[in-house]
Amino acid sequence: MYTDLNRPPLNADALRTALVSGGGDPRAFYSSLDVVAETGSTNADLLARSVDSALDRAVLIAEYQDHGRGRHSRSFVAPPRSSVSVSALLRMPGLPLESMGWFPLMTGVAVVDALRSVAEVDATLKWPNDVQIDGKKVAGILAEVAATTPAPAVVIGVGLNVTLTEAELPVPTATSLQLAGATVTDRDILARALLRSLAAQYSAWQADGWRVDGLAADYRDRCGTLGQRVRVELPGDTELIGTATDVDLQGRIVVRPDDGGEPVAVSAGDVTHLRPHPAT
Structure with missing residues (x-):
């Protein structure tokens, strides 16, 4: 009861x-x-x-x-x-x-x-x-x-x-x-x-x-992650910070790094949504 x-x-x-x-x-x-x-x-x-x-x-x-x-x-x-x-x-x-x-x-x-x-x-x-x-x-x-x-x-x-x-x-x-x-x-x-x-x-x-x-x-x-600035905690205690731009046909989140490097497709990792860079 x-x-x-x-x-x-x-x-x-x-x-x-x-x-x-x-x-x-x-x-x-x-x-x-x-x-x-x-x-x-x-x-x-x-x-x-x-x-x-x-x-x-x-x-x-x-x-x-x-x-x-x-x-x-x-x-x-x-x-x-x-x-x-x-x-x-x-x-x-x-x-x-x-x-x-x-x-x-x-x-x-x-x-x-x-x-x-x-x-x-x-x-x-x-x-x-x-x-x-x-x-x-x-x-x-x-x-x-x-x-x-x-x-x-x-x-x-x-x-x-x-x-x-x-x-x-x-x-x-x-x-x-x-x-x-x-x-x-x-x-x-x-x-x-x-x-x-x-x-x-x-x-x-x-x-x-x-x-x-x-x-x-x-x-x-x-997907509310797309367009967001994110931090991705990757295996091996490394992290990637950038803007989520796409989810590809393998289901991976594609992140454009803040440092201007090539976009990275991530298949596994914890994502945190970050605040955008302040306007300069």
């Missing part, structure tokens, strides 16, 4: 009806959807289940995660029922292995579109796949490879801050939909919109023959 009336549990039956094939909604894309009260990590749970090669388009949502994971194995914990913590296992027959890195970026596009349309917030992407509102992180995305043969398979996880208060935020650079003035903070509506948006992006990419040109253009259009 939950005690916080401002944070009711998700309606698993209604989500299945809307999102799972055979539930009655013609837009349904997924094969299964489970909601659990608590787990360590929804991504870890689906990765363990992915050994069943017949399992595809499976969704797992947790009301509370005590070992939620982000990029670079960073951990995060949010109060029960304050977030949407969801993972999906998706298999992608025919996807070139070299394009698998686009999957988390595609998911970022899906999350931004869902938040813009349903919550009516000005969400953008910080490269590679942090979702921000007014420069503060509202959602994180973690993609983990489940298989490469016979078809590539990925478990994609999304953690969306919904009703966290200022005191509950993990870091000062985070925010929640409630704090950002979203018009919708009903987690059932948000989970449904997010998963439908992910399905739409996946289906469009597959229909395009897994080409990345169109996806890259969609990503650039939603």
